[in-house]
Structure formats: structure tokens, C-alpha cells
Amino acid sequence: MLINKKLALILAITLAVQTGGSFICSQKVEATNQSSSITKTTRQTAVTVEKQNASKVDKKNKIKDSSYKFNFTNKSKNGYTSVPGVTIYNDSTGYGFVNKTNAFPARDVHTSQIVSTSNGFQITEPSFQVDASDPKNNYNNYGMDFRIKAPAGAYKVHVKTTSDTKDTTVAISGMNTSRLLKGGSWDMAGLVPIKNIVSAKGNEWTYNYVNGQNYMDIEIEPNNVNVPVGIQEIALEPIAPKKNTDRSIPTIFELGDSTVTSYDFDQAPMSSWGELLNNMFDLKKVNVINYSAGGRSLKNMYFEGRLNDILLTGKEGDYVLVQSGHNDEVTDENVRWGRGATEEQYEAYLRNVFVPAIKSRGMIPVFVTPMSRIKSDAKPGYTYVNSFVKRKFPDIMKKVGADMGVNVLDLNSESVKYYNELGVEGTTAVFMSIEAGETPGKTNEGSYANGHPANKVDGTHYKEALAKQFARIVATEFSKRAKEGNNDAARVVSYMKANVKDAIKSGNWDKVFPEIAKDTVKGEGAYYRNQIEKLIQLGVLSKDANGNFNPKNTITVKQYVAAINKTMKLNKNVLSKYNSSSILTREVMGAILDDAYHSKFSEKPKYMTDYNGKTVVPGDPNYDPNLDSGAKGVMYYPIISYEQLKDTSSISAQYVDKIKDAYNLGLIRSENGIARGKMQDGNLFEPAVQVTREKAAKTLYFMWVMSNDVNDLDDLSHINHAR
Incomplete structure (x- = not known):
């Protein structure tokens, strides 16, 4: 009985060569599984026959890909399996057309409308299904889907269609071809380039794809109604995993x-x-x-x-x-x-x-x-x-x-x-x-x-x-x-x-995160924790000997000037006139911020100009539904004007012009009546109010962000690396 099975296997391989075809995937897997029981002579014969049949061999990886080549025209092609008519997929043959794609959720496609021509199989769709409320993201142009039984792994996928790329979309197993036709970067900072894209020229499509399911779908979808699209041939070439060399790190x-x-x-x-x-x-x-x-x-x-x-x-x-x-x-x-x-x-x-x-x-x-x-x-x-x-x-x-x-x-x-x-x-x-x-x-x-x-x-x-x-x-x-x-x-x-x-x-992370202060982690002291930790990390502000920041303590003019010089990398002479050891008040802080701003910027930074009124909408690759409330185009500048503030008359005359300018630039805002989770400004400036260390940290953080390019990564490790 065993000998008969071996002979049948050899005859099947020989027949594939004579007919110009090849084994389908399931036959090849079965042959591999049985090879251990075949005699050495029989195995050598089978290998010889397969070598004669293979049109291409991946010389580097020794992977034969003849099982994954399909011809849909009426002319036989060496090394390709000729698809006999509109074959419906079943697991035993390992290939054929399907009525639903393998996407989640599945997309309806058609088989009954497929017609065989000398040039290949074609389909014409008289109408499409489109969701009028979301036409860019929810549509189905139907078409055809050819399924190939192929194990998990990477493949170079080559598809030749009967129709031009302008009329056709070729997709693999539910992939979004429109996203795959263009390069660019995966991240907004441009640090991670898109390396693998679809090549679509004339009627030929090529794409490298890693399959996770035990079969792969090749979808041929029309771009226009009543325009025939179709398939001439498909070839899958396995791609071996990349090795980590001794010199490369993971x-x-x-x-x-x-x-x-x-x-x-x-x-x-x-x-x-x-x-x-x-x-x-x-x-x-x-x-x-x-x-x-x-x-x-x-x-x-x-x-x-x-x-x-x-x-x-x-x-x-x-x-x-x-x-x-x-x-x-x-x-x-x-x-x-x-x-x-x-x-x-x-x-x-x-x-x-x-x-x-x-x-x-x-x-x-x-x-x-x-x-x-x-x-x-x-x-x-x-x-x-x-x-x-x-x-x-x-x-x-x-x-x-x-x-x-x-x-x-x-x-x-x-x-x-x-x-x-x-x-x-x-x-x-x-x-x-x-x-x-x-x-x-x-x-x-x-x-x-x-x-x-x-x-x-x-x-x-x-x-x-x-x-x-x-x-x-x-x-x-x-x-x-x-x-x-x-x-x-x-x-x-x-x-x-x-x-x-x-x-x-x-369990002690003090050496990993030395910027964390003991009194800014919980309770009221944590309110400006993020700003405080960043400024300590930057070396702008510091903790006391006990590891506390003391957020409610006041800060002096001299201390604030030293901090903003470090924050914005200013020439120390710019703010040298503010050399007082007295407690910093809001009006003095406003004047310092105005001078610091004009020393740093010759023109308004993008936070004030280019980014006003611009929003990311559904359909944009960077859109995040968790960030969308429906409000659009909210502006940077104060929503309560300087003239609407009720206490500007109490500002010292020497600071009035600078504070008005700083306020209109949005560098200092009312702290009265504002709250987190609400877009609202207060209507009191409170010029004589003393500034606490946490409120100083708030403005210093604001100016630190403003001093950096909008497109730079905000992680300090990237900043230090760039320097």
C-alpha cells in the first residue's frame, strides 16, 4: 500500500510537468509530509522533476514558489497553474474565487458575473454600494476575489490585471491600497519612513505582504461602474525572514x-x-x-x-x-x-x-x-x-x-x-x-x-x-x-x-526619575506636577534638601529671571535690569515675559499663527476620534480682550505697555476664574498678586514649549540627542 502511494505521488508530479502546471499548496504540503517515508532514490526523482517544473527558484533561500503561480488566460504558461474556468475556492484544491473577502468584517464580492476571456477573467459592476454619510471610509465596489491557500509568512505578490490601474484597485486580504500607494512617514516627526508600498504601473501590481492567515485573498475591485476589470495572472514568491547578524542589535x-x-x-x-x-x-x-x-x-x-x-x-x-x-x-x-x-x-x-x-x-x-x-x-x-x-x-x-x-x-x-x-x-x-x-x-x-x-x-x-x-x-x-x-x-x-x-x-525609582518631587505627586501639590517635573529635569528649577519643591512658596524676581534665561536660552544681559531680591508679582512677571519674548523671537512662532483655526478632521491619517469634540478652529489668543480686564488701572505705569503687549500675545493670562476642563479666561489681571513657585513653573513651561519648533519631538531624550 505504501509503495502504491509513493508511485502515485511520482506520477502526480510528472503529470504536473507534462501539463505545464504545478502542485497546488495542499499537494505540496502533503508531499513534504510524506517525503520522510520515501526512499532516497524516490526523493531524488521527485526533486529532479520539481526542478524541471520550477520557472524560478529563490537562490538565496532555496524556496520554490511554483505552487503559488496562477494563469487566468487561455494560453498555458510554464510554471503556472492554469485556472480552469471560474473555480470556486475549496480547501482541498487550495485556490479559487470566493463570495466574501477574508477581511473583518468580510466584504461582499461576486463570482456569478465573472466571465472568461482569452485575456483572463473579467467582471463588470453596474452599481456600487456607498454609505452617503461616510463615502470615503464605507463603500464597496464589489469586483472579484481570488483566494490562495498559503501559510503564514512573507510573500512578494505580483498581480497582472486585464485592466489599467486607473480603472482598478488591487488589494491583498483586506488591505487599504490607497494608503499603500504613497510613501512618507509613519510618524508625524518623520523619523519612521514608510518602506513598503504598492507598485502599480499599467496593469501590473507588486507588493510585499506578510500573511497571518492560512490563505491569502487577491481582490480585484473596479474604480468605475460599467468598466470591466479582471485578472490575468498572480504569482506569490515567499520571502525568508531577515537574520540578525552578530554585529546587529535587536x-x-x-x-x-x-x-x-x-x-x-x-x-x-x-x-x-x-x-x-x-x-x-x-x-x-x-x-x-x-x-x-x-x-x-x-x-x-x-x-x-x-x-x-x-x-x-x-x-x-x-x-x-x-x-x-x-x-x-x-x-x-x-x-x-x-x-x-x-x-x-x-x-x-x-x-x-x-x-x-x-x-x-x-x-x-x-x-x-x-x-x-x-x-x-x-x-x-x-x-x-x-x-x-x-x-x-x-x-x-x-x-x-x-x-x-x-x-x-x-x-x-x-x-x-x-x-x-x-x-x-x-x-x-x-x-x-x-x-x-x-x-x-x-x-x-x-x-x-x-x-x-x-x-x-x-x-x-x-x-x-x-x-x-x-x-x-x-x-x-x-x-x-x-x-x-x-x-x-x-x-x-x-x-x-x-x-x-x-x-x-x-522599588526605588529616585535615580531614574530625579525630577520627581515628594510634595507634587498627590493632593493639591500635584496640580502643576507636569510642569514642575519638566523644569527640574531641564535644570531650571530645583528641589530642596528634603526632596520637596514647595509649590505654594513664593519666588523672587532674581530667581525667576535666572529660570527664564535657562528656559529660553537668553543672553543674560536682556533681563539684567530685573535684579531684585523682592518677591515676584504678576505685573513684574508680565514685563519680564514681554522682554524675554521680544529678545527670543523676531516673528511670531507658529503656535500663534500657523496653527490657529487648523483642525484635523475624520479621514485624515492623523485624526483621533478621542480628541474630537466637534469644536473647530479654536484660537490661541485670549478670548477676553485686554480692554475687558477690570483692574488694568491698578497696573504700575512703568509696566503698562509691556503687560498689555504680553497679554495680547497670550504670554500671561488672568488666573482668576479659570479652571481645568473649561475653555474660559478670567477678567482680572491682579497685578500685585505674588507669584508662587508653581505659578512660575506654569509660565516657564509655557515659554519653554513656545521656544521649541512645533515639529520637534518633545521628549527630552530626543532633544539632548539632537544637541
């Missing part, structure tokens, strides 16, 4: 949403753990590259090619940290290019796409559960709980990780613990709770300068003071997995800085 790739991405100064003080995680590592031992972007979910990380680019760029032994959940909560799961996912879709992306695709490249997936959002209007004494109650994505991530042997870093649970350690005052302060005069940065709706344009405390996004704590948690979670015996996590820990490893072991 890379940690970060893939997430706006809570992981890197930020420019134009969005200050917004930050993320992803942009600060590199500070945990010795960058001579490991690279850290952030592919994250705002508004991303598992679905659009996949379909816009972000995951794909990582997998084609990375090498064996590299790590891919995946965090997603916030944008997955958007209830647009049935929109073609939407963000949201049901729990079932979310799990399917992790289990059937992300993990097998990452592992197929010899890379190591790591899940990071998304941090919990906070209740933005929480009152003191409130106990924070996990925000993922409707769609329990963190729980699904843990489940898939356990099932598939993927390390899970539980930032979700640890974030809730940390919020409750800080209390409501401390937690609200480090989220994006913004009041007038706190920052010249902006959000989707416009400038933050008069307070948050959405009139809310943003309970999703956060400041650098919290970002560094989340980075600490991520590093600590790696250490926990290492202690549990996971070798992959242990390797990551080995790349960490010595002081970080010591901090994880001892």
Missing part, C-alpha cells in the same frame, strides 16, 4: 495608538509611554522604534500597512509590542475603513492575523493591555475602576496571550492601581486637564491656550509626568515575566539600563 518595535505614539511640541503637554520607553534601555544594546499613531486600532494598524511594514523591516529575534483597545471601542465595526471592532473581531485580529504573522518572521509578539481611561469628572475620594466594561479588550488580550504563548504586560490593571495610589487630584493633574495659559499647544479642535477646547478633562490622553510612570510599569511588567521564567522577557530585561534594573529590584 529592535523593539512599538505598535499602538495615541497613548503610545511620539509627540511633537505642537501637541504639548500630551505624551505617551511609547515615546519614553527608550529611556528605560541601553540603546547600545537595543533599538526602540515607535510605529504608533493616534486614532489607530488593530483594524487600521493592519489595513494601512503599519504592521506589515514592521514585519518586513524587522529581523528574527526582534520584538513587536502591540497595544490596542481605545479606538477599537468606536462603534463603527461595520465600516470598511473604520476603527472599531466587536470582541469577536478584536480576538480574530490578534489570534489569526497579528500573532501568526509576527511569528512567521521569527519575531516575538508582546501584548500590552491598554491603560484604563479615567472618569474625567471624578471627585476627591472616588475609587477608579477599569474603563473597559462594554468591550473587554484587555481580558481578550490576556486570553489570547495565554492560549498562544505571548507575553502580556498588564498595563491596564496596573494603571488602575496607580490612579488609586495618586488619588483624584494627583490623577486628574497628569491627564490632559488643561486650563488657560498652561500651554500654547493644540488638539484636533484648535489651541489649548484658553483651556481645553472640548471643555472637558480628557480622560484618555495624558502628560509626560504620567507617561514616564507607564513606561516604568511596562519595564516592570517585563521583569515580572522574566521572573516567571520567560526567556524572551529576560532578554528584554538584559537590555535595560543598570539603574532601571536596580529600580525594579528595589
Whole structure:
């Protein structure tokens, strides 16, 4: 019986050669599985026959790709399988047309309208399906979909159509071709270039794609009604994983949403753990590259090619940290290019796409559960709980990780613990709770300068003071997995800085974060924690011998001048006339700010001009629904004019002109009647009020942001590196 099976195998291979065809994927896998039981002579015969049949062999990797070549014309082509008519896909043959794509959710396509011509198979669609409320993101032009059984791994995909590119869109397994036809960068700072794009010329399409499912869909979609489109041939050429050489160091790739991405100064003080995680590592031992972007979910990380680019760029032994959940909560799961996912879709992306695709490249997936959002209007004494109650994505991530042997870093649970350690005052302060005069940065709706344009405390996004704590948690979670015996996590820990490893072991992070003051973490003292920590980090302000900042103490004129000179890198002579040891008042501070501004800037910075009235709208690649309240074009300049202030008559005559100018420039604003989470200005200037250290920190931080280019990364490690 065994001999008969061997003979049948040889005859099948020989027949494939004689007919100009080849084995389909399932036959080749079966042949491979049986090869161990075939005699040496028989194996040599089979190999010889396959060599004669193969039109191309990847010489470097010795991978034969003849099983993945299909011809749809009426002329046979050597090395290609001729598709006999409109074959419907079934798993045993391993190829054929389907009625629904393998996207999540699936897209309807057609088979009954496909016609065979001498030039290939064609289809003409008399009408399209379009959602009038969202035509750019939710449409279906139907067309045809040819499915090929192909294991997880990377492939060079070459498609020749019967129609020109202007009439046709070719997509692979639910990818968004419109995003893949252009280059650029994955991040707003332009540090992470898009390396893998679709080449579309005439009627030929080529694209490198990493497959996670056990089959691949080639979608041929018309761009216009009543215009025939079709397929002539498809060829898939396997691409072997990249090796890490002895001289190359591994890379940690970060893939997430706006809570992981890197930020420019134009969005200050917004930050993320992803942009600060590199500070945990010795960058001579490991690279850290952030592919994250705002508004991303598992679905659009996949379909816009972000995951794909990582997998084609990375090498064996590299790590891919995946965090997603916030944008997955958007209830647009049935929109073609939407963000949201049901729990079932979310799990399917992790289990059937992300993990097998990452592992197929010899890379190591790591899940990071998304941090919990906070209740933005929480009152003191409130106990924070996990925000993922409707769609329990963190729980699904843990489940898939356990099932598939993927390390899970539980930032979700640890974030809730940390919020409750800080209390409501401390937690609200480090989220994006913004009041007038706190920052010249902006959000989707416009400038933050008069307070948050959405009139809310943003309970999703956060400041650098919290970002560094989340980075600490991520590093600590790696250490926990290492202690549990996971070798992959242990390797990551080995790349960490010595002081970080010591901090994880001892629980004392003072040497890693020396800028943290003991009295600005909880309660009232935490109100300006983010500004205070940044200014201590910059060496502008300092703590006392006991590690306290004393935020409610006053500051002298001389101390403030020294601080603003450092903050804005001014010539010391510019403010030399302000050489008093007396307590700083608001009117003197206003005059100093005016002189400092005119010394630093010869023209208005972009925070005041170019970024006014500009918003990011749905459909823009940088759009984040979590930042959109519907308010548009909010301006930088004070919403209450200088003339509307009720106490300007009490300003000292020597400072009137400077204060009026500083106020109109938005450098100093009323502190009376403002509140976080509200876009409102006060109507009193209060010129004689003494300035506390925390209020001084507020204005110094504002001027520090203003002094940096809007397109520079706001992470200090990047700034120091650039210098």
C-alpha cells in the first residue's frame, strides 16, 4: 500500500510537468509530509522533476514558489497553474474565487458575473454600494476575489490585471491600497519612513505582504461602474525572514495608538509611554522604534500597512509590542475603513492575523493591555475602576496571550492601581486637564491656550509626568515575566539600563526619575506636577534638601529671571535690569515675559499663527476620534480682550505697555476664574498678586514649549540627542 502511494505521488508530479502546471499548496504540503517515508532514490526523482517544473527558484533561500503561480488566460504558461474556468475556492484544491473577502468584517464580492476571456477573467459592476454619510471610509465596489491557500509568512505578490490601474484597485486580504500607494512617514516627526508600498504601473501590481492567515485573498475591485476589470495572472514568491547578524542589535518595535505614539511640541503637554520607553534601555544594546499613531486600532494598524511594514523591516529575534483597545471601542465595526471592532473581531485580529504573522518572521509578539481611561469628572475620594466594561479588550488580550504563548504586560490593571495610589487630584493633574495659559499647544479642535477646547478633562490622553510612570510599569511588567521564567522577557530585561534594573529590584525609582518631587505627586501639590517635573529635569528649577519643591512658596524676581534665561536660552544681559531680591508679582512677571519674548523671537512662532483655526478632521491619517469634540478652529489668543480686564488701572505705569503687549500675545493670562476642563479666561489681571513657585513653573513651561519648533519631538531624550 505504501509503495502504491509513493508511485502515485511520482506520477502526480510528472503529470504536473507534462501539463505545464504545478502542485497546488495542499499537494505540496502533503508531499513534504510524506517525503520522510520515501526512499532516497524516490526523493531524488521527485526533486529532479520539481526542478524541471520550477520557472524560478529563490537562490538565496532555496524556496520554490511554483505552487503559488496562477494563469487566468487561455494560453498555458510554464510554471503556472492554469485556472480552469471560474473555480470556486475549496480547501482541498487550495485556490479559487470566493463570495466574501477574508477581511473583518468580510466584504461582499461576486463570482456569478465573472466571465472568461482569452485575456483572463473579467467582471463588470453596474452599481456600487456607498454609505452617503461616510463615502470615503464605507463603500464597496464589489469586483472579484481570488483566494490562495498559503501559510503564514512573507510573500512578494505580483498581480497582472486585464485592466489599467486607473480603472482598478488591487488589494491583498483586506488591505487599504490607497494608503499603500504613497510613501512618507509613519510618524508625524518623520523619523519612521514608510518602506513598503504598492507598485502599480499599467496593469501590473507588486507588493510585499506578510500573511497571518492560512490563505491569502487577491481582490480585484473596479474604480468605475460599467468598466470591466479582471485578472490575468498572480504569482506569490515567499520571502525568508531577515537574520540578525552578530554585529546587529535587536529592535523593539512599538505598535499602538495615541497613548503610545511620539509627540511633537505642537501637541504639548500630551505624551505617551511609547515615546519614553527608550529611556528605560541601553540603546547600545537595543533599538526602540515607535510605529504608533493616534486614532489607530488593530483594524487600521493592519489595513494601512503599519504592521506589515514592521514585519518586513524587522529581523528574527526582534520584538513587536502591540497595544490596542481605545479606538477599537468606536462603534463603527461595520465600516470598511473604520476603527472599531466587536470582541469577536478584536480576538480574530490578534489570534489569526497579528500573532501568526509576527511569528512567521521569527519575531516575538508582546501584548500590552491598554491603560484604563479615567472618569474625567471624578471627585476627591472616588475609587477608579477599569474603563473597559462594554468591550473587554484587555481580558481578550490576556486570553489570547495565554492560549498562544505571548507575553502580556498588564498595563491596564496596573494603571488602575496607580490612579488609586495618586488619588483624584494627583490623577486628574497628569491627564490632559488643561486650563488657560498652561500651554500654547493644540488638539484636533484648535489651541489649548484658553483651556481645553472640548471643555472637558480628557480622560484618555495624558502628560509626560504620567507617561514616564507607564513606561516604568511596562519595564516592570517585563521583569515580572522574566521572573516567571520567560526567556524572551529576560532578554528584554538584559537590555535595560543598570539603574532601571536596580529600580525594579528595589522599588526605588529616585535615580531614574530625579525630577520627581515628594510634595507634587498627590493632593493639591500635584496640580502643576507636569510642569514642575519638566523644569527640574531641564535644570531650571530645583528641589530642596528634603526632596520637596514647595509649590505654594513664593519666588523672587532674581530667581525667576535666572529660570527664564535657562528656559529660553537668553543672553543674560536682556533681563539684567530685573535684579531684585523682592518677591515676584504678576505685573513684574508680565514685563519680564514681554522682554524675554521680544529678545527670543523676531516673528511670531507658529503656535500663534500657523496653527490657529487648523483642525484635523475624520479621514485624515492623523485624526483621533478621542480628541474630537466637534469644536473647530479654536484660537490661541485670549478670548477676553485686554480692554475687558477690570483692574488694568491698578497696573504700575512703568509696566503698562509691556503687560498689555504680553497679554495680547497670550504670554500671561488672568488666573482668576479659570479652571481645568473649561475653555474660559478670567477678567482680572491682579497685578500685585505674588507669584508662587508653581505659578512660575506654569509660565516657564509655557515659554519653554513656545521656544521649541512645533515639529520637534518633545521628549527630552530626543532633544539632548539632537544637541
